[in-house]
Amino acid sequence: MSTATDIIDLLDDDPSLLTDAARRTLTITNRGDAYTEEELDQLVHAFGGALRERLAGTGTEVLDFMLQTAIPAIVARGERVSELARSSAVFGVLLSVAITERLEPDARGAAVTELASFFGEWERDIVEAAQGAA
Amino acid sequence: MNAATEQSFLDEIVAASGLAPLLAPFTVTRLLIKAGVTPATVDADGLRRALPELEHGLAVYLSPEQLEEALARLRDLAAR
Numbered sequence: 001m002s003t004a005t006d007i008i009d010l011l012d013d014d015p016s017l018l019t020d021a022a023r024r025t026l027t028i029t030n031r032g033d034a035y036t037e038e039e040l041d042q043l044v045h046a047f048g049g050a051l052r053e054r055l056a057g058t059g060t061e062v063l064d065f066m067l068q069t070a071i072p073a074i075v076a077r078g079e080r081v082s083e084l085a086r087s088s089a090v091f092g093v094l095l096s097v098a099i100t101e102r103l104e105p106d107a108r109g110a111a112v113t114e115l116a117s118f119f120g121e122w123e124r125d126i127v128e129a130a131q132g133a134a
Numbered sequence: 135m136n137a138a139t140e141q142s143f144l145d146e147i148v149a150a151s152g153l154a155p156l157l158a159p160f161t162v163t164r165l166l167i168k169a170g171v172t173p174a175t176v177d178a179d180g181l182r183r184a185l186p187e188l189e190h191g192l193a194v195y196l197s198p199e200q201l202e203e204a205l206a207r208l209r210d211l212a213a214r
Binding site: 035036038039042043045046049062065066068069070072073074076077 | 153157194195196197
């Protein structure tokens with residue numbers, strides 16, 4: 001099985017990996033009230049779709065849709081681009097650790113590379129989208 | 135229909151979408167435009183035409199159960 005498939009299976013088996021990382025992100029960044037539970041659930045659901053499509057190599061449709069809808073909405077509510085970038089970086093580290101520590105040791109290196117590549121591009125894309133919407 | 139009524143119908147679509155208030159206006163407007171429907175003048179016929187696009191886009195944010203509930207509400211609106 002490939003590393004990407006391993007990660008997708010993990011996310012399918014335990015969707016709380018994403019939600020927990022998102023909640024911990026808000027705690028670490030002292031922004032516990034930045035999003036309602038409903039907002040967080042829907043944003044996490046969409047993010048999971050974007051990550052899965054990237055890992056599966058099926059395109060960027062979900063990611064592009066998030067960049068066109070969620071990011072402008074968040075910016076319109078007053079979120080600063082720098083805060084968005086900060087939260088995204090924290091979330092990326094937390095989720096990557098949560099995922100890799102659940103993988104077999106010999107799969108972790110490839111998973112870190114895969115996730116680092118994804119989060120680097122994610123960070124770039126949301127910052128560009130937020131700057132465009134600001 | 136006057137402008138106030140048309141805006142009200144868009145508001146009803148936004149509310150029926152099941153999306154959080156943060157996401158709903160941007161997302162619904164985007165999906166209507168993608169379906170070739172003008173948000174400001176959308177009516178029941180326009181909503182009917184936009185349903186496939188709405189279903190596809192709402193699935194990005196909603197769970198399958200939430201999506202089914204939202205689609206039922208939207209179909210009710212479109213049947214007016």
